[in-house]
């Protein structure tokens with residue numbers, strides 16, 4: 001990946017990588033493990049404003065936030081969501 005964006009999710013910065021690394025895995029999460037859509041979007045909004053976000057990756061835990069936030073039992077490493 002080239003360049004850096006401190007405010008971008010992977011889908012914004014690198015749409016092809018998003019499909020490859022996130023989109024294809026999101027659909028495999030069992031419905032019982034998924035965070036409700038409203039919660040998911042709220043989490044991503046918080047991540048977008050976070051100083052730990054770098055090209056869609058959380059520098060606090062190393063996870064792709066669009067995938068991590070989709071799991072209802074996951075938590076932000078800094079307790080921001």
Ligand code: SF4
Nearest residue numbers: 047050052058076080
């Ligand atoms: S998971 Fe938490 S620390 Fe990581 S980018 Fe999102 S809000 Fe920031």
